[in-house]
Amino acid sequence: MAKSGSPSKVREGGDARSVExxxxxxxxxxxxxQExxxxxxxARAIAERAxxxxxLVFYHFGSVANLLLAALDAVSSQRLEHYSAAIERTGSLEELVDAATAIFQEDLDAGYVTVLAEMIAGASSTPGLGSEVATRIGPWTDFAQRAIDDALGSSPLASVLPSRDVAYGIVALYLGLEMLSHLDGDRAPALALFAHAKRIACLFSTLSGVSPRTEAT
Amino acid sequence: MAKSGSPSKVREGGDARSVExxxxxxxxxxxxxQExxxxxxxARAIAERAxxxxxLVFYHFGSVANLLLAALDAVSSQRLEHYSAAIERTGSLEELVDAATAIFQEDLDAGYVTVLAEMIAGASSTPGLGSEVATRIGPWTDFAQRAIDDALGSSPLASVLPSRDVAYGIVALYLGLEMLSHLDGDRAPALALFAHAKRIACLFSTLSGVSPRTEAT
DNA sequence: GTCTATACTTGGATAGAC
DNA sequence: GTCTATCCAAGTATAGAC
Incomplete structure (x- = not known):
């Protein structure tokens, strides 16, 4: 699960030193x-840091773009696994929003979404990179959709707002919030939005608990 | 109004040839x-296209970053003027969503928001660029806030959801949708979201029209 | 004042060393 | 199989031509 479709010409086997x-x-x-x-x-900037x-970038990965895709793969699999674990512990819509808020802060601290945002923006510069990046975003949207389905699959809201569309919007919003927060080094506006979402989620679950006859249950 | 705070070392006067x-x-x-x-x-890629x-990039603008900021300024002022005109003709929330949808499609077609997204992402690579770009996003958020205030300033929703926070979220969402749509060359998911927003706006204005006593008017 | 030719730096990629 | 030394293209910036 960790390494999905590794891009062409990436050396996979080899001895321990190669792996390292x-x-x-x-x-x-x-x-x-991130930085x-x-x-x-x-290739030079990355190799120097390493x-x-x-x-070696070209020997092991064939091109800079391939190395960056491998980096995106690593971040994606790591993050999705973490997200899944966090979401699994949530039942209600409020808990889902709480989990999303915590995850957003983690992502911002560790710069995980920055990697994704930079790859999306950078895809314009490198022919063929766009589709590779797009493929790697699919799992994030799928994950968001599953989380939404789990949280309000039985709700009447689900029938009027398709989870697929909402999931797409959530990923887009998450991406945009990360970029803006990262840009001006101030996460307060984004966190304010999460707080409002929490409040709406509470309101929503209260409403559907208090008057379930809105849909003639 | 067209040229806000032009970055340092940009030659401004000069004869007609210089302007051209x-x-x-x-x-x-x-x-x-965009491309x-x-x-x-x-500098080479841009100059060749021009x-x-x-x-000349360095003579007229001092650096590539300054030229790119000038480009962002040009796009920003042009777009904000167009947005203002479009919004001025809207009264209800539905009309606002309709206008936003039309504008989103225009932006996607002409790649205006791509310029902004690329500058935000690119700001990580160039020291000092971040704050310059951040400054230039302020007007977009201000504009969104004004549009929201105009559309539902009197509504009870305004007191529970501060327009400043919502405006920030709208800009983030717009940015994220643009990036995703541009990446996989498919605007359908984003447009589906706008369609849902339209439906919710209609629902909302119907509700507040039918039972205005929710706030004891 | 405007622009071009040139200097120098950084980057991608590979031929060949180990 | 793994890595380094080297090549050439592309990048920024400026000295000097007009």
């Missing part, structure tokens, strides 16, 4: 995307 | 950001 080199380069690629963005994620020779 | 060169470079910068992204927006010598 790839691990170091992947970690450095993540850090570089210097896509435009700053050159303490490797820049040529 | 700056115009061509700015237009080319916009096109390059090749921030990482692809080098039919100019790449050295």
């Amino acid at each position: 080199t790839r691990r170091a380069l992947t970690a450095a690629a993540i850090a570089t995307l 210097d963005g896509y435009a700053g994620a050159s 303490g490797s020779n820049q040529g | 060169t700056r115009r061509a470079l700015t237009a080319a910068a916009i096109a390059t950001l 090749d992204g921030y990482a692809g927006a080098s 039919g100019s010598n790449q050295g």
Whole structure:
């Protein structure tokens, strides 16, 4: 599950040293995307951070873009696993919003979504990268949809607001909030929104608990 | 109103030829950001598109980053003016959503928001660019807030959901939707969301019209 | 004042060393 | 199989031509 569809020309086997080199380069690629963005994620910048020779990027991954995709894969699988665990412990809509808020803060602290945002924006510069990145976003939308379905699958709201569409919007909103928060180094406005969402979620569950006859149950 | 705070070292006066060169470079910068992204927006790439010598970028704008900021300024002022005109003709919440939908499609077609998204993402790579870009997003959030205030200033919803926070969320969502739509070349999911928003807006205005006594008017 | 030719730096990729 | 030394293209910036 950790390595989904690894892009072409990536060396996979090899001895321990090879594995360690790839691990170091992947970690450095993540850090570089977070701190210097896509435009700053050159083979040299990444290799220097990893303490490797820049040529190793091309030997092990074939191209800078492939290394960055491997970095995105690593972040995605790690995050999705964590999200799943966090969501599994939630039952109500409020708990879901609470979990989402906590996750958003974690993501912001650790810069996980920054990696995704930089890859999406950077995809414009590198031919063929767009579809690869798009493929890797699918699981995030799928995850959001599942979370929504679990939280209000039985609610009448589900029939009027298709979870697929809402999930797409949630991913987009999450992405946008991360970019804006990251840009001006102030997460307060985004957190205020999560707080409002919490309040609405409470209101909603109260309403559907108090007067379930709105839908003639 | 068109040129807000032009970044330092940008040549402003000069004869007609100078003005034309700056115009061509700015237009080319916009096109390059849209098609090749921030990482692809080098002085050479932009100048080639403009039919100019790449050295002119540095003569007229001092740096590539300054030229890109000038491009962002041009797009921002142009778009905000257009948004204002479109919003001015709307009265109800439904009409506001309709206008937003039309504008979103225009923006997607012409790649206006792409310019903003690329600049936000690219800001990570260039020291000092972040705050400049952040400054230029303020007007967009201000605009969204005004539109919201105008549409439901008198509604009880306004007191429970501060327009400033909602405006921030709208800008973030708009940004995220643009990035995702642009990435996989499919605007259908985003448009589906706008359609749902329209439906909710209708529902909302119907409710507040039918039972205005919720707030003891 | 405007622009071009040139200097120098950084980046992607590979031929060849180990 | 793994990695380094090296090559050449692309990038920024400016000195000097007009």
